[in-house]
């Protein structure tokens with residue numbers, strides 16, 4: 013019952029417009045290697061990373077042609093012959109994340125840094141991604157989606173959710189601490205607001221426009237700052253935090269402007285968690301005050317399998333909800349345009365069957 017052809021969204025070479033290819037081959041179940049599984053995809057979120065990949069604007073280049081997408085949900089329809097110890101079975105609903113597969117045996121995997129695996133496979137970057145109707149994935153790396161969590165609500169937890177959940181987890185903050193979220197109205201940011209509130213943090217959300225303002229306030233942000241209207245972000249944050257500054261900043265802007273001044277508005281001992289990924293910008297911070305204020309600057313890159321399970325469990329409990337609008341795979345070019353223009357509050361999740 014697995015067809016031989018499928019529709020995929022493809023970028024033929026970096027910078028080209030994304031287009032739909034209706035006759036892309038589907039790997040036959042009998043050709044699956046041990047450890048591989050074939051998923052019939054249901055839906056996929058669109059992350060700003062997919063736009064970076066389509067444009068090829070990062071120093072590490074994606075495959076070409078490129079089938080992007082890395083936060084999708086599908087049903088397992090086949091598992092490669094001679095697969096040993098599969099933790100999943102045919103018929104289960106699972107999620108595909110940025111880390112499509114890791115070796116689980118190299119130094120970095122052993123340290124829990126599967127993201128940095130020496131043999132890492134990256135969805136929609138070095139292997140085909142979720143902008144497809146059938147996808148080869150890996151039994152040891154897919155994330156099981158609990159029954160309570162519907163597929164559209166789960167999709168963006170697999171990248172946006174996992175990423176901000178892990179960044180918060182390692183931000184060295186506690187309950188009641190102030191966390192600043194530049195990019196709070198975007199895909200990652202609006203989930204960061206919710207994970208932060210769930211963890212008992214107080215949130216200063218920074219973004220722009222009425223839609224994003226309303227969204228983050230509805231999600232529980234304590235303070236809103238519009239970066240296009242504020243005359244002095246540092247002063248505004250100091251004021252909101254009793255003069256002392258924030259305990260952490262989790263920067264999820266796709267442009268470097270969201271990083272500016274973070275060291276200035278953090279209090280002593282604070283953490284700057286770098287998450288947003290402009291391709292070429294340098295991080296500008298005062299060396300003197302980074303030292304003098306005992307500031308930690310830390311890169312935070314998606315998450316490992318355990319982070320994914322934790323982030324999904326919290327979403328399944330109902331504590332964190334992706335705010336998404338539905339669209340279709342065939343509409344993906346428009347979604348990229350809107351993402352690029354900063355028009356999307358929350359996420360767009362695509363029905364891959366249309």
Ligand code: 8ID
Pocket residue numbers: 058059060061062064171172175194195196197198199200201218219220224239264265266267269270271286287288289290312313314315351354356358
């Ligand atoms: O593992 C990682 N570190 C990881 C994982 C997933 C995504 C990193 N990312 C990266 C993406 O590649 C992208 O560079 O995080 C960035 C944000 O991804 P996203 O949340 O999917 O993008 P979005 O929905 O467009 O949200 C970005 C928000 O930033 C706001 C925009 O208005 C938008 O709402 N923003 C910008 I651009 N400049 C800002 C500023 N100076 C700003 N908000 C506050 N201050």
Ligand code: ZN
Pocket residue numbers: 059060061062082083110171172
């Ligand atoms: Zn992503």
